[in-house]
Amino acid sequence: MDWGRAKNVLILAFLMLNVLLGYQLWSEWRDQGSSSVDWTSLPPDTQQIMQEKNIRVEGKIPTETPEMRILTFTLKKQPSKSDKAAEKTAIEPQPESRIVFYRKELESALGGTIPDLKHYEYDQGWGNREGVFVLNRMVDGYPMFDIRLELYNSDQRIMAYRQDTIQTLSSEGSKDQQVLPAAQAVARLIDYNLQAGSVIKDIRLGYHGQLFDTISAPSWRVLLESGEVYYVHAISGDVSTDKGTTLTSANSNTE
Numbered sequence: 001m002d003w004g005r006a007k008n009v010l011i012l013a014f015l016m017l018n019v020l021l022g023y024q025l026w027s028e029w030r031d032q033g034s035s036s037v038d039w040t041s042l043p044p045d046t047q048q049i050m051q052e053k054n055i056r057v058e059g060k061i062p063t064e065t066p067e068m069r070i071l072t073f074t075l076k077k078q079p080s081k082s083d084k085a086a087e088k089t090a091i092e093p094q095p096e097s098r099i100v101f102y103r104k105e106l107e108s109a110l111g112g113t114i115p116d117l118k119h120y121e122y123d124q125g126w127g128n129r130e131g132v133f134v135l136n137r138m139v140d141g142y143p144m145f146d147i148r149l150e151l152y153n154s155d156q157r158i159m160a161y162r163q164d165t166i167q168t169l170s171s172e173g174s175k176d177q178q179v180l181p182a183a184q185a186v187a188r189l190i191d192y193n194l195q196a197g198s199v200i201k202d203i204r205l206g207y208h209g210q211l212f213d214t215i216s217a218p219s220w221r222v223l224l225e226s227g228e229v230y231y232v233h234a235i236s237g238d239v240s241t242d243k244g245t246t247l248t249s250a251n252s253n254t255e
Contacts, residue, residue, distance in 0.1 A: 037061050037183070046187040053196040058225075059203050061183050067176040068218035068234065071139060071207055073147075075214065076165040088152060088160040110158070115165055120149045125202035125223050133158075136206070137166060143206040144216050145231075177218075179205065179234035185220040189230055193239055199225035205234065 039050065039057035049055070091113060103121075111117050120135040121143065133151040136143035152160045182203055189200075201223055208219035208231045218234035229242040 037063055041183050042187050042190070046190050049190055053190075053194070053198075055190055055194055055196070055198050055200075057186065057200045059201050059223075061186060061203055062205060063182070064205060065179055065181055066205075067178050068142070068207075069171045069174040069176050070218070071144070071169060071171050071174075071209075071216045073169045073214050073216065074167040076167045088162045090160045091158055110161075114149065114161055114163060117149070123148075125204055125221070137164070139169065139207065142218075143204070145206050145208050145219070145221055146210070146216065177235050179218050180220070180232070180237055182220055185232035185234070185237070186222065188232060188237060188239060189222055193230065194224075198228075201225045208233075208240075 038060065039047070041061060042050075042057075050057070091110070107117055116137075119137055121138050123134040123136050123143065126134040131153055133153060135149040135151070136145060137147035137149075138144070147164045147166060148162075149164070150162045151158050152162070182205070186200065186203060194200075202221075203223075204221050206219065206221060207216035208221065209216035220232040220234055222230045222232065224230070231240050231242070232238070233240075
């Protein structure tokens with residue numbers, strides 16, 4: 001066997017592999033760079049307010065502005081207003097919690113236990129909060145922030161779940177409209193709503209609406225490091241909290 005030639009072939013193969021991996025990393029970096037921007041994309045007046053109030057934007061600001069429409073839906077079961085813990089369903093046997101991060105394994109292990117599991121995706125913004133993995137119901141690639149699947153875990157195992165499930169979902173009678181840019185939504189929050197020292201950690205486009213209204217509108221969800229949540233209606237520009245309180249009206253648009 002010609003060891004010298006084999007050695008050269010191996011070296012060449014490793015070089016080609018490095019080039020391939022480097023190209024893949026560059027492609028991912030390019031895609032990420034084209035779909036989001038940082039706080040410097042905000043209006044100069046907003047940047048001035050950020051400096052004065054020590055407000056930081058650590059999360060990337062998405063640049064997508066798709067056309068979306070208002071959704072109407074019916075819940076299979078009305079959620080409890082007072083005791084969500086009472087709605088938990090125990091899982092037996094308990095699978096390894098790591099499957100939460102692998103979609104196929106999650107569906108394989110719990111698809112027969114949790115209804116419509118394939119329609120839910122892990123919420124990267126919330127992460128694992130206090131022993132609960134949060135997933136959102138997805139529609140056309142966008143999350144319904146108020147329709148959740150919560151997986152309760154302990155000792156590296158999923159012990160129970162609590163789920164909001166939809167019986168019917170419709171967008172009839174609602175027309176597609178282009179959503180407001182995320183930069184405009186964030187600027188509105190900074191200009192009129194955020195307290196001094198606030199830190200924005202995540203910005204995501206999806207649907208938001210009170211469960212008892214069964215209407216979900218295109219909205220930008222803004223998560224703060226403190227745990228506070230703001231929603232900016234992606235059509236009208238109205239700002240509200242996760243408690244349903246409206247903070248600004250469409251008449252106070254940020255240019």
